[in-house]
Amino acid sequence: MNYSIVLYIVGYVLKFEGIFLLLPTIVSIIYQEHNFYCYLIVAAISFCIGSLLCHFKKTKMQLFPRDGFASVALSWIVLSIFGAIPFVLTGDIPSYTDALFETISGFTTTGASIIPDVEALTHSGLFWRSFTHWVGGMGVLVFIMAILPLTGSSTMNLMKAESPGPSVDKLVPHVKDTAKILYGIYIGITAIELVLLILFKMPVFDAFTLTFGTVGTGGFGVLGDSIASYSPTLQIIITIFMILSGVNYTAYFLILTKRIKSAIKMEEVRWYFIIILTSVAVITLNTMHMFHSIGETLRHASFQVGSIITTTGYATYDFDTWPTLSKTILVMLMFVGACAGSTGGGMKVSRFVILFRTIKKELSLLIHPREVRKVRMDDHAVSHEVIRSTNVYVAVYLFVFFTSLLLISIDNFNFTTNFTAIAATLNNIGPGLDLVGPTQNFSIYSGFSKYVMMFDMLAGRLELFPMLILFHPSCWRRR
Amino acid sequence: MNIIVVGCGKVGFTLVEQLSMEGHDVTAIDERADRINKVKDEFDVMGIVGNGVSYQVQVDAGITDTDLLIAATNSDEQNLLCCLIAKKTGHCQTIARVRNPVYHKELEFFKNEFGLAMIINPEYATADEISRIFQFPSAIKIAPFANGNIEMLHFRITKDSPLNGEHITNIRTRFNKNILVAAVDRKGEMIIPNGDFSFEEDDTVSIIGKRQEAIDFFNKCGLITNRIHNAMIAGGGKISYYLAKNLLKAGISVTIIEMNRARCEQLTELLPKATIICGDATDETLLEQEGLNRTQGFAALTGVDEENILITLYARKNSNAKIITKINRINFSSVIDELHLDCVVNPRMIMADHIVRHARTFKKSLESDVENLYSLHGGKAEAIEFIIKEHSALTDILLKDLTMKNNILICSIYRNGQIIIPSGQDTIQIGDSVIVVVTGHRISDINEIIAK
Numbered sequence: 033m034n035y036s037i038v039l040y041i042v043g044y045v046l047k048f049e050g051i052f053l054l055l056p057t058i059v060s061i062i063y064q065e066h067n068f069y070c071y072l073i074v075a076a077i078s079f080c081i082g083s084l085l086c087h088f089k090k091t092k093m094q095l096f097p098r099d100g101f102a103s104v105a106l107s108w109i110v111l112s113i114f115g116a117i118p119f120v121l122t123g124d125i126p127s128y129t130d131a132l133f134e135t136i137s138g139f140t141t142t143g144a145s146i147i148p149d150v151e152a153l154t155h156s157g158l159f160w161r162s163f164t165h166w167v168g169g170m171g172v173l174v175f176i177m178a179i180l181p182l183t184g185s186s187t188m189n190l191m192k193a194e195s196p197g198p199s200v201d202k203l204v205p206h207v208k209d210t211a212k213i214l215y216g217i218y219i220g221i222t223a224i225e226l227v228l229l230i231l232f233k234m235p236v237f238d239a240f241t242l243t244f245g246t247v248g249t250g251g252f253g254v255l256g257d258s259i260a261s262y263s264p265t266l267q268i269i270i271t272i273f274m275i276l277s278g279v280n281y282t283a284y285f286l287i288l289t290k291r292i293k294s295a296i297k298m299e300e301v302r303w304y305f306i307i308i309l310t311s312v313a314v315i316t317l318n319t320m321h322m323f324h325s326i327g328e329t330l331r332h333a334s335f336q337v338g339s340i341i342t343t344t345g346y347a348t349y350d351f352d353t354w355p356t357l358s359k360t361i362l363v364m365l366m367f368v369g370a371c372a373g374s375t376g377g378g379m380k381v382s383r384f385v386i387l388f389r390t391i392k393k394e395l396s397l398l399i400h401p402r403e404v405r406k407v408r409m410d411d412h413a414v415s416h417e418v419i420r421s422t423n424v425y426v427a428v429y430l431f432v433f434f435t436s437l438l439l440i441s442i443d444n445f446n447f448t449t450n451f452t453a454i455a456a457t458l459n460n461i462g463p464g465l466d467l468v469g470p471t472q473n474f475s476i477y478s479g480f481s482k483y484v485m486m487f488d489m490l491a492g493r494l495e496l497f498p499m500l501i502l503f504h505p506s507c508w509r510r511r
Numbered sequence: 512m513n514i515i516v517v518g519c520g521k522v523g524f525t526l527v528e529q530l531s532m533e534g535h536d537v538t539a540i541d542e543r544a545d546r547i548n549k550v551k552d553e554f555d556v557m558g559i560v561g562n563g564v565s566y567q568v569q570v571d572a573g574i575t576d577t578d579l580l581i582a583a584t585n586s587d588e589q590n591l592l593c594c595l596i597a598k599k600t601g602h603c604q605t606i607a608r609v610r611n612p613v614y615h616k617e618l619e620f621f622k623n624e625f626g627l628a629m630i631i632n633p634e635y636a637t638a639d640e641i642s643r644i645f646q647f648p649s650a651i652k653i654a655p656f657a658n659g660n661i662e663m664l665h666f667r668i669t670k671d672s673p674l675n676g677e678h679i680t681n682i683r684t685r686f687n688k689n690i691l692v693a694a695v696d697r698k699g700e701m702i703i704p705n706g707d708f709s710f711e712e713d714d715t716v717s718i719i720g721k722r723q724e725a726i727d728f729f730n731k732c733g734l735i736t737n738r739i740h741n742a743m744i745a746g747g748g749k750i751s752y753y754l755a756k757n758l759l760k761a762g763i764s765v766t767i768i769e770m771n772r773a774r775c776e777q778l779t780e781l782l783p784k785a786t787i788i789c790g791d792a793t794d795e796t797l798l799e800q801e802g803l804n805r806t807q808g809f810a811a812l813t814g815v816d817e818e819n820i821l822i823t824l825y826a827r828k829n830s831n832a833k834i835i836t837k838i839n840r841i842n843f844s845s846v847i848d849e850l851h852l853d854c855v856v857n858p859r860m861i862m863a864d865h866i867v868r869h870a871r872t873f874k875k876s877l878e879s880d881v882e883n884l885y886s887l888h889g890g891k892a893e894a895i896e897f898i899i900k901e902h903s904a905l906t907d908i909l910l911k912d913l914t915m916k917n918n919i920l921i922c923s924i925y926r927n928g929q930i931i932i933p934s935g936q937d938t939i940q941i942g943d944s945v946i947v948v949v950t951g952h953r954i955s956d957i958n959e960i961i962a963k
Contacts, residue, residue, distance in 0.1 A: 188555065205513075205536040205557040415544070 033507055036088055037095055038103040041190070043085025044176055045107040049114055050079025055163055056118070060156035067154060070121035078114045095182060100189030102507055104173055105498040108490055111172060112136045115164060124157040129479050136486045138164030139172075140493035141375065143251020143345035143462030144485070146475040151256050155237060161252050162241035168493065169248025169277075169375035170218045171195065178211040193498050197372025198383055198425070199418045203285045217284045218375070222247045225273045232265050246273045249376040251345030251462035258347045258470060264331060267348050271335045275308060278342030278370030280382075299410050300371050300382040304341075307381065311337045311365060315358045322354070333358075341365045343377040345462020352469035359465060366455045377460030377492055379429060386414060386422050428496050433458055436488050440481040453477070458488040512536065512870065513577045515603075517563030517593050518584030519546040521839065522608065522633060525859045526581060529867050529890075531556050533953060538572045564593045566600060574601040579628075581606045581866060587614060595625055604628035606866060612752060612781075629869055633862035638753035640856055641835050645742060645808045646761065647722075648833035649734040651715070651854040654885040656896045657925040657944045663693065663885070663894055664725055666734065667853075668714045673732055679708040686731045690720040691932045693922045693948045696888040699848065701950045703892075703920045713851070717887060717894070719922045719946060721930055739763060739807035739833060745792035745822050746813030747774050750837065750858070754810065755785050763808070766801055768792040793818055795825065803830050810835045823852055860886065871955040881955060882944060892950040894922070897957040899943045904958055911935030916962045922946045 053075035060068035095103070112135045119131035130146045137144045138161050147153065153161075167175070171194045177187050187207040192200045202210045222243055229239040241254050253259060259267055279301055286295035295301070315333040316326070323329040332349045339346045340362050351362060369378010389407045397403055406413040436454045443450075445467055452464025453474065463470040474485070491499040501507050512535045516527050519541040527550050531537045537556040540563040541547050547558035561568035563582065574580070580597040582590035587609045594605035606629045609618065618630045643653045650664040668674050677685075679692060695702045696715040702708070710716065718725065742758055744751045747769030755765045755778075765785040769775050775789040790797045792813060803809070809832040811819035816838050823836040835854045838847065847855065868884035883896040899906060905913055910921065910933055924931040925944045931937055939945055939957075947960060954960060 188552070202557060205531075205538055206555050208555075209536075 033102050033509065034094075034096070034099045035510065037093065038099055038106060039085045039088055041095075041103040041173070041176075041180070042107050042110050043082045043088075044180060045111055045172055046078045046082030046114065047086065048082075048172065048176060049111055050075045050077075050082060052163065052167060053078065053115075053118070053160075056156040056160035059159040060154070063155040065154050065156055067122040067156065070118050071156060071160070074114065074117045074121070093182060093186070095186035095189050097189050097192070098501065098507055100186075100193045101498040101501045104190060104193040104494060105490070105502050107173060108139065108494065112139055112486075112490075115139065115160075118160060119157060122154060122157060124153050129482055130475070133474070133482045133486055134161060135164060136489050137457075137462075138162075138250065138252060139168035140460050140489040141165050141168050141248045141250040141343070141377065142457055142460040142489045142492075143245065144457055144468075144489070145252065145462075145473050146482070148473060148475055149256065150254065158241055158252075158254050159237070162244040162250065162254075165248035165250025165252060166222070166244035167248075169250065170214060174211050174214060178208055178215065194494065195373065196377070196493075196495055197280075197380055198386060198422050199415075200373075201282075203282065213285060214281055217281055217288070218247065221273070221276065225269070228269050229266060232263070232269065234262065234266055238262075242270065243273075245346065246270055246344060247277050247375065249274065249277050249342045249344045249370065249374075249460075251339070253346060259335070260348045264328075267331060267335055270346065271331075271338045274338040274342045274344045274346070277344075278304065278338075278374050278376040280371035280373040282373055297410065299385060303385055304371050304381045307365070307368060308334075308337055308341060311341070311361050315354075315361060318355050318358045336362060337365065340461060341368060341376075341378075342370045342374075343460045343462075345456070347463060347470035350469065350471050352465050352471070363452060363455060363465070366452075366459045366461050369459055379426070379459070382409070383422050383425065385409060386419060387426065389414075390419055390423070425496065428500065429458075432488065432491060432496060432500075436484050439484045440477065443476075443478050443481050445476070453485065454488060457485040458492040460489060460492045512579065513573065514538070514870065515540060515563075515569070515572050515574065515577050515580045515597075517541075517580065517582045517590075518608075519543075519550050520583070520585060522859050522862055523581075523583040524550065525841075525863045526583060526866055527554055527556055529863045530870060533867060533870065535870065538577075540568060540572055564589055564596060566596055569593075569597060569600055574603065577601055577603045579604050579606065579870060581608075583608045587611050591621065591625060594627055598626050606631060606869065608633065608862070610634055610749060612749060629865075631862055631865055633858040634749040635753045636861045636865065637837070637856055637858040638750050638757055640861060641750075641754050641810055642757040642761070644835060644854060645758065645763065645833065646738045647725075648737075648739055648808070649729040650725075654883075654894060656719075656883050656894075656946050660721065660928070661719060661923060661925055661930055661946065662722055662725060663717055663719050663922075663946075665715055665717045665887075666729075667851075668710055668712055668716060670712050672712075672734075674710045674716075675712050677710050679704050679710070680706060686728055689724040689930065689932060690718050690728045691922050693717045693719050693894065693920060693946075694887060694892050694950070696891070699845065699891075701888060701891040703918055703948060703950060715888065717948075741806055742766070742808035742810065743798075743801065743803065743806040743832070744768070744810045744812055745819075746811070747771070747778050747787070748812060748814060751810075751812050752778065752781060754812070755782050759784050766806075768797065768801065792822055798822075798825070799829075803832075806830060806832045808833045808835075810837070812837045816840055820847070820850065820852070824850070827853070860890075887948075892948060893953075894946060894948050895954065897945045897947065899939060899941050899945060899957060902941065905939055905961060906941060907938050909935060910937050910939070914962045915960050916952060918950045919952065919960045920948045921960075922948050 053071050057068045057071040116131040116135040119125040120128050125131040133146050173190050173194045191207055203213055204210055226239055226243045238254050245252050283295045283298055283301050312334045316329050320329050335348045336351050367379055369380050370376025372380045372382045393405050393407055441450055448465050449467040453468045456464040514530055514535045515538045516523050517540045519539050527537055527539050531554045539550045539556055539558045542562055544560045547560050551558040559572050574597055580603050582593040584590055590607040594607045597605050605627050607627055609630050610632055622630055650666050652665040654663040692704055694717045695704055741764045744767045747767050751767055758765050767785055768788045768790055770791055772789050775787050779787045809826045811822040813819055819836050823834050826834050836852045837856050864886055872881040880898045882898050885894045921933050923946050924933055
C-alpha cells in the first residue's frame, strides 16, 4: 500500500468533514442550543488533522487499485470515528460505541438507530445525524473527487471502490466531470424535494432532515413514529422521492442529455419498477382488511415497499403487525435493494438480473451442451469479468451475512430479530422485524454485536470488498 | 475539447495518453475490448468497443458534439472512410493516419477532396527527422522553427568537449554570440539554465539559432559538422523507404539491409539507385562485409526494438558513424537512457507531437497561434513557437517588465528575417514569431506565460 497517498486522501476527507461539521454548528446557533462549541471543536480538530495529513510529502501521486480500495475503506472508518465525537460531547448519546453505531448508520445511509427516544435529541444532533445520510448517499469520495488534484486512472480507482454496482462506468470522459454531474443531479433532486415538502406545510427543520434521509436513502427521522404522523400528501411525496432516489443515476443523466429513449430502455430500471409494482400489488391485497380504504392501503403498502427496496427504512405503519406474506416480501426486498449507481444499498437489481440470466444460460447449456450463448443486458453481452465478480459478490455476501448472524446470536435474541437485524444493517435498510422492528431500536444488542453490525453497515455500503481487503495482510505491506 | 480517437494500437494509445493529459475529453473506439479496457484503466477517458467506421458507433461516441476525430487504425482505407463518415455526420475536424507509400503522392488530393484537416504519416515524419540529422550529424535532434529559418538543436556534451565544465556566461563571449542555450537535460531532469549554470559531462543541451551560426558554434566546440556521404540502413520497412528516398535525393548513397527477399525486390524496384542487400542485419560478418566501419551514417530501423538496440551498440563499437536508433515502445525508457544511445527516434512520439500541436492550435485565440510544438526529452519540456497576431497584454512591453511564470524561457524572437536573442530591453511585437521553452506547464496561448 502506498501509505503517503492513502493518508493524503484520508486527510482530504477529514478536512471536508471539518467543513461539514460547521452546518450543525449553525443549526445549533439558530436554535440557541448551548452546545455549538462541541461541533466547532470537532470541526477544528478534524480540519487540522486533515490538513496535517495532506501536508505529508507525497512520494508518488499514483493510485493503484489496492490503494483505491484501502483509502475508501479507511476514509469511511475515519469519517465515522470523528463524526461520532460530537454526539458524546453534547450528551445526546453518552456512550461512544452507541455514538459510533449511530454515525456509521448515518454515513452508510442505513438509518438503524440505538436511540430509544429520538424526540429528546437536540436539533443540532438530529440535523447532523440526517446530514450524514446526505453525505454518505452519493459518497464522500465522489464529492471530493471533483476537487482532488489526482489525475487519470487514479480517480477511477477511487470511484470504482466507492460506487455501487457490478460495473462502474463513467458518464463523460473525465471522472471529475462525472462526479460533478452526479452531485449536480443529487443536489437537484434534494432541492426539489425540499421545496415540495415545505410547500405542503412540513416544518422547515423536519423538511431538511427528512429530505437528507430520503434522497440519501438513509432513514433517520425526527419523530418517534418515523413518518406516520405527517399528512398523507407528505407521505406520498416522500414515497415518490424514495423511489426516485433508488433509480440508477445514469438514467437521469440520459434524460438530461435528451436521450430519453435509452433511459427508458435501461433494463435495470425497468425491473426495479416491475418489482416495486408487483410487491405493492401483492401487499395491498394482503393487508386490505387492516385499513379503512383501498387508497390508504395502497399508500401504506407503496410507502413501505419504496422504503425497503431503496433501503431507506422510513415507516408510516408498523409493518411488524402485517401478515406473514407481506413481511416476507419486505424481507426479500431488503436483499434486492435499489439500482446500481443510485444512493440505495442492498445487492442491487442489476446483480439479480445478471444472476437470473446466468441461471437461464446454465439451464440452456444443460439442454444444448454445445450451445454458445452470452448473458445479455441492455442490448450488450455482459463480459465474463462482470459475471464472475457478480458470482463472487454473492458468495462473499452470504459468507459475511451468516458469519455476522452467528456472531450476534451470542446475545440470545430470537431468530427473526437476529436475521432481520443483519439483513437490515448489511443492506443499509434500518429497521428489521420483531425486536428491531420499525417501532423498536438496536439498543438491545451488546457492544460486541454492535461492532459486528457496524462492520456490516460499512461492508454493505462499500460493497464488501473495500472492507474485506483491509483484512488481507499484503494490503498493508509497503511497496 | 471533445476528441474521438479511433483505433487504440500503439499510436492510438499514445495519442489517447497525450490528449487526455492535455485535459481534453477523449473517447476511444476500438474493436478489441481488451484494448479499450486497458485504455480505460490507465487514463481518464471513455471507451467504446466497436468499429469506428460504423455510423452508429460514431453516434454512440458522441460524434455530433465532437471537435476532432483522429483515425489511427491499422488500415489506411478504414481511417479515410472513418474520417469521411465523421465529416458527414458531425461538424468535426478529422485527422487520418495514412501510411501506405502508394497513397503518399495523393495525400494532398485526399486532404482536399475528403475535407481532412490533416493527414499524418508517422513513418514519413520519422524519415524526415532522421534525414535532417544525417545532414547535420553534430546534433542528436533537430527541430525547425520559423519555416526552417531557426533550428533547435540537441547535442550531448562528451568528456573531452571544450564545453565540459564551461560556465554558461562564457558561451556568448568564447563561442558564438547568436546562440542561446534553451534547456539542458541532466540525468533525466530538465533545467532551464540561469546565470550561474555550468555544463557537465553527459548533459544533453538544446540550443537555438540559425543554421549557419550553429555550424560555427559546433566548429568552435570541436564537433564535426560535415554532412554524411553514405549511409547504411538496417531493416527495409516504410521508414527505410522514405529515408532512402530522401537521402538519395540529397546525393547520399544508401545501403539497405533487409531479410525478406520479396521486400528486397520491391525495394530495388522503388529505389533503383540504392544498394539493397538481402540478409540479416544482426549478422556481424554481413555488416562488416558491407562496410560498416567505413559508413558515415547508420540507422537501425528494423521492426524489433531489442534488435535495433543491439545493432546500435555493435555499430557504435565498430564504426565512427552517426547512429540513429528507432525505438517504437516507450517502456523502460529510463534503462534505454542509460545506454547513452546517440540518437533515438520514436515514430509514435513524433506523430503524437504533430497531433497535440494541432489540438492546441485548434482553440484559435485572437492574439497568437501555435505554429510549432516539439516535446523535448521524452515530454519533460516543450518548445513552442507562437505567431503574434494581435495586441495583447505582453506586446510592446519591455521583457524585463513582464512577470513570467517559473520555468518559462523566451528563447528567441524572429522578426523580418532577423533572429533576436531576447534581452530585458527587447519587446514582443505583432508579426513576431516567438519561441518559448516550457517545463511543467501546458500552454496554448502566448498570454499564458505571464504570471497572474
